[in-house]
Amino acid sequence: xxxxxxxxxxxxxxxxxxxxxxxxxxxxxxxxxxxxxxxxxxxxxxxxxxxxxxxxxxxxxxxxxxxxxxxxxxxx
Numbered sequence: 813x814x815x816x817x818x819x820x821x822x823x824x825x826x827x828x829x830x831x832x833x834x835x836x837x838x839x840x841x842x843x844x845x846x847x848x849x850x851x852x853x854x855x856x857x858x859x860x861x862x863x864x865x866x867x868x869x870x871x872x873x874x875x876x877x878x879x880x881x882x883x884x885x886x887x888x
Contacts, residue, residue: 816845825883828855837883841872849874
């Protein structure tokens with residue numbers, strides 16, 4: 813088993829090219845490698861409610877790696 817060589821890294825600007833969030837863009841917050849998914853700032857938000865305090869938070873969900881591309885990528 814070798815290491816994965818990914819073109820998108822944490823901190824990169826990406827655009828969603830498929831799915832319900834198509835056309836949105838943002839900064840990569842984190843990357844999961846076992847199911848290859850990434851978390852993008854302000855894209856695909858879900859609400860998490862803290863059971864103790866009752867406060868809710870908007871957090872970004874994970875999106876499949878194949879559904880995004882780098883935002884500043886130019887067509888050849």
